Amino acid sequence: MSHFNFIAKEIRSQNQLKQLHAQLIQNSLHNQDFWVAQLIHLCTRLHAPPRYATRVFYLAPQPDVFVCSNMLKYHSQMGATNEVFALFDQMQEANVKPVAFVYPLLIKSSGKAGIQFHAHLLKRGLNYDKYIQNAVMGFYCKYGAIESARELFDEMPERTIADWNSIISGYWNGGNEVEAQKLFDLMPEKNVITWTAMVSGYAKVNDLESARRYFDKMPEKSTVSWNAMISGYAHNGLAEEAIKLFNEMMSFGLKPDETTWVAVVSSCSMLGDPGLAESLVKRIAEKGTCPNHFVKTALLDMYAKCGNLNMARKIFDGLGECRNLVTWNAMIAAYTRVGDLASAMELFHQMPKKNVISWNSIIAGCSQNGESAMAIELFKEMIASKDLKPDEVTMVSVISACGHLGALELGNWVANYLTENQIRLSISGCNSLIFMYSKCGSMRKARKIFEEMENRDVISYNTLITGFAAYGSGAEALELLSKMKQESMQPDRITYIGILTACSHSGLLEEGKAVFKSIKDPDIDHYACMVDLYSRVGKLDEAKRLIDNMPMHPHAGIYGSLLNASRVHKRIDLGEFTANKLFELEPENSGNYVLLSNIYASAGRWEDADRIRGLMKAGGVAKATGWSWVEHGGKIHRFVVGDHSHKLSDDIYRVLGEMKKKMMVAGYMADKSCVLRDVEEEEKEEMVGTHSEKLAVAFALLISEPGAVIRVVKNLRVCRDCHTAIKIISHLEKREIIVRDNNRFHCFRDGLCSCNDHW
DNA sequence: ATAGGGTTAG
Structure with missing residues (x-):
């Protein structure tokens, strides 16, 4: 028995677990309570699939308190609340008196009903066990009832470090940096867990400098501490920092665990570098880490973001029973990212359970792939089922879909939904509202949202400016640019594209020229706007001169403006020149052929006009299909x-x-x-x-x-x-x-x- | 046995 005991401690993968299991069977030990309890314990540690764990559990003919308790812990870890309570009931029926440590698990699993459970425990006089007290406090913290947790904490006759740590984490949970800090300073004795809680707390409120300060000051660091810091960087999009710190950790000769790999792999996904991804996979194999389902899901996502969808799907299929919500969501997002809505939709309908992120992924996927109407239909379906509440991410996608459709009725309905359901919008949420109202031609409302925002970023300005530009309100756009300068908000290249477009659509030549001159490093799009501006005001030769003198190769958009202007101003010479350039640059664009043909036609040169039409037909150039839509009664x-x-x-x-x-x-x-x-x-x-x-x-x-x-x-x-x-x-x-x-x-x-x- | 770190969506 001691021989196997030694083996059990060394088990690090599900395969090794199954080997141990086989050996126990050979020695007829597999149905003894002690070993069943051990196996279940290993299932918990290794995240073994429920089917296997349940099979192990039923090996024990009459499960004792340890087998039951370990199984309860397994269910609790898997989030299988129903199973936890079913087992608890079974234990009571079989008169297996639960040991104290079962109660904290029950509290954890009881979700929002935990408060009733707390009352139940009080009645049984079990409230004064220190583990139970700590668990109750943890429960209050988890559900945001930090005041109740604090009450318990203050009433405690004596407090362990664990109690201090729990309450500090509770404050961090609610983002209460001040109180967390206060208690940390007040604590008579701190351990590595306390320090790590501070690191991850600061990381959670996006204050990575403070997190790093605590990390560097820690008297000792565990793997968890390193993981907290690395994940902190990863969460805040600082992928390079995360990988740098990981390399530092390795240079200290520390062993990365699964969590470390998850953070590093997800950092790599952000960088989208297939080469780095490949070397990472090699390093994981070298270190002999057997990836658990967290790591596998992170790898799935990494492959998808690095462009290897086949590999991602292979991992997804390989995960089998270990697939969870996150895996499904990651795979759906992988498909929408490459525009494969059909596959994404298929998975979405197949998945056994959905959460908000599942809906957000598919709604955003539709919205971003030109299926705005579908996005709105899905949103309606989501709120009709009533079991999930949309959050800001959902709303941003839906608002943006309304914008793309120009669906003002729907947009207003969605905006109402926001206030009725008290969904607060961040800067980017407000930006999406500005976008929506602009696209619906409701510039008054767009501006109102903009003005009522407490904080604005450069995208807020750009969105409104672009709206005014499309609406032909050049003066308003220019006004915003000077407002930006007043408030020392730095305009970027998008700002200038918006301003120049606005000038162009309003025929503001002098203003446009002045703005163009003020741009430090104008890029090709700014030149395109200027060519368009000159073209629209009829200064075709100046437009041509700008094209000839620009420091980069002109693209199709630049010639396009000039070609259209050539038709308007009946300049056959320029029309022929630009059209021929365009036939080279984008031979399959039918619009160019039609324009040149019309130029000839308006000059009465019917033969030339027909020749160009013939050229288009001979080249097999198909007209792009156009469609129009009207919103009525919430439908498109x-x-x-x-x-x-x-x-x-x-x-x-x-x-x-x-x-x-x-x-x-x-x-x-x-x-x-x-x-x-x-x-x-x-x-x-x-x-x-x-x-x-x-x-x-x-x-x-x-x-x-x-x-x-x-x-x-x-x-x-x-x-x-x-x-x-x-x-x-x-x-x-x-x-x-x-x-x-x-x-x-x-x-x-x-x-x-x-x-x-x-x- | 209690307290710290993990993958997905805009």
Whole structure:
């Protein structure tokens, strides 16, 4: 027996555990209470799967108090509350009198019902066992009832170091740095646990300098202390620091344990460096550490973030019964990161249990992969089930989805949900609200959120500036820039892109030039904005000169502005030049062919126009599919050219027909005669009017209150024909129509559009 | 037997 006892202490992996198990069977020791208790103890230490642990438990014909207690501890560690209490009931039925140490476990497992359990213990007079007292205190700390914990602490006739440590951790738990510090200074005697609690406490409130100060001052350090410091760095995104400290730990000849590896591996995930990942895996193998499921999950995440999805999936599959919520969530996030929503969705539906992070992962995944409507549907599903409360992360994704859709009704509903459910937003949460209102064209509300924020970061400014830029409010954008300077907030490259775009959309040439001059290191995007600005105000030769003199290679976006301006100003020479550059840079973009063809057409050079159209067809260049949508009744109604899929399709076409008739009668089509020349039937159909924009506007006319503002969103640029048509509709129907395309707003009122585009 | 460190989402 002593021989096996020695072996038991050396067991470090589940495989070794199974070997020991086999040996016990050979020696017919496997069903003795002592050994069953030992095996269960090892299951707890090694996080063995529940199926195995349960099998071991049933080996004992009549489990004694130790077998039961160890099993209870196992269940407690696995968070299997039901099993903990079922076993406790069993023990009472079998008259196995629980030893004191079972009670702390029961308190831990009883969750928020622990308070009743405490009463139960008081009744039985068990309250004065020092372990139970400590456990009750720990319970109060865990659920944030720090005052009750303190009451117990103060009433204690004598306090152990463990009691001091518990109460200090309790204060750290609630982020109460001051009180934790006070008690630490008051403590008559401290141990390594006390010091480590201080390190991890400061790390928790993101004060890594103080954490490090305590870490360096510690009279002795355990592996846990090192882990606390390394994880502290990892949690705060300081991956390099974490790895540096880990190397230092190794140079002291200390042995890293699983927790160390978890922190180091997760730091490596942040860096996304596949080479580092590979060397790390090698080091883990060299050290002979057998990765537990924490390490494996961290490795899974690391492989996924370093681009090796196959390896990640292999670990996921290999984890089998050890898969938990975190593993599933990590794998789902891995798929959404590469845009594989189908696989992510499949896993999401397969997972046996979900938590807030599961929902957040899938909602954010949809939101970031262009499936905003799906993100909102999932959110509705989440709150309908009522067993999980959305948090700020959920809301940020949902708010951002509303923004992408331009769905103001939904956005307002979500904002209401925030106040009703008292979800506080941090800076980035408020930023997402600014983004949402900006994208919905509600600049007044966007500004209000901005102004009511207690603290703002550069992203707050950039988001609002970008909003004003899209809305064509150059003056407001410039005002924000000077406000930034007043408040000594440093503008970054995004700020300047926003400001220059704003100048461009408002035709503020001199202001734009001055800002451009003030940028220290303008990059290619700033040049692109300037080319756009010159182009829009009609200074095409200056735009060309800027392109010729810029210190970097121009990209497609730069020529794009100039090509469009060449069409507006009928500059065939520049149009040909820029179009040819663009055919080289992005041969599959149909827009460039269409633009050049239109330049020729407007000059009456039909043969050239046809030649370019032919070139496009020969090159197999397909037009990008455009769609438009309207928000109504909390739903998104989407349309494509010639769409008949909508429920109200017949009515929509009726309204559209009426519009067309009115337009024809009023003679609006006259100036468009050039486009109604000899074209193919299919093309004519498109030009006359079943564009997605027109269908969306017709739908909005059909369902909205008379006189109400119509809001339409288009995924691509609003096309020229539609622009003209919507102008006319706004005049005929006396309606304000706001159309948002991929980068700006067109506000149509009484036959005019707010944008400076010359079609 | 009680107290300190762990993986996932914006």
